[in-house]
Ligand code: HEM
């Protein structure tokens with residue numbers, strides 16, 4: 009088994025694992041959001057289950073990003089590959105900041121959306137743990153917060169796709185950016 013890289017030398021095993029879990033939870037929450045919305049009310053049980061899966065995946069993504077930020081604060085991140093041009097390093101830095109911001113704000117707005125919904129559907133984390141609503145139902149605020157949740161979720165995915173494309177491009181140019189996030 010490969011030794012853990014020293015601080016600043018590479019991503020730790022935990023940082024790598026959390027990155028991929030984070031991506032998986034976010035992409036799955038996004039995909040299920042469209043399915044759950046399109047299921048007709050006549051199939052109430054299926055709709056209910058999909059809502060719970062969506063909310064659970066979103067909360068898991070939120071918990072994972074908190075763990076990532078904690079680890080990053082403690083352990084830092086590796087030095088940039090010297091082959092990457094300075095402007096791309098700056099751009100990536102801003103893209104990563106924006107990703108972290110969206111990874112926090114989107115699930116928080118999702119939780120608020122669920123709390124404000126006029127038709128109160130319980131939030132059962134992992135399908136069994138009931139979580140409290142933060143507010144009472146409110147049609148007007150629901151409309152605003154839901155629209156924001158949805159718009160920021162789309163922005164998050166668009167940015168993540170651009171980010172993944174950049175990682176693949178670095179890889180094709182022979183830079184170790186993707187490999188060190190994948191295998192260390
Ligand atoms: C990063 C995580 C998340 C992403 C990417 C995401 C994405 C989305 C998207 C795209 C929609 C719109 C679906 C549509 O209009 O057809 C949606 C709806 C919704 N989301 Fe999320 N979401 C996330 C986290 C959460 C969390 C943590 C919760 C609550 C615990 C939540 C609760 C909701 C609710 C209740 C709706 C539907 C509101 C309605 O139609 O009545 N979301 N989400």
Ligand code: HEM
Pocket residue numbers: 027030031032034035080085100104105107108111168171172173175176185186187189
């Ligand atoms: C929803 C999906 C994704 C999200 C939210 C996401 C988020 C992030 C964030 C915030 C960072 C910055 C880490 C830091 O500096 O602390 C990062 C790094 C990274 N991500 Fe992603 N990512 C996603 C998907 C992907 C995919 C699909 C790939 C590959 C195809 C990828 C490849 C990488 C690589 C290689 C790094 C390290 C970049 C470096 O060393 O500077 N990510 N990701």
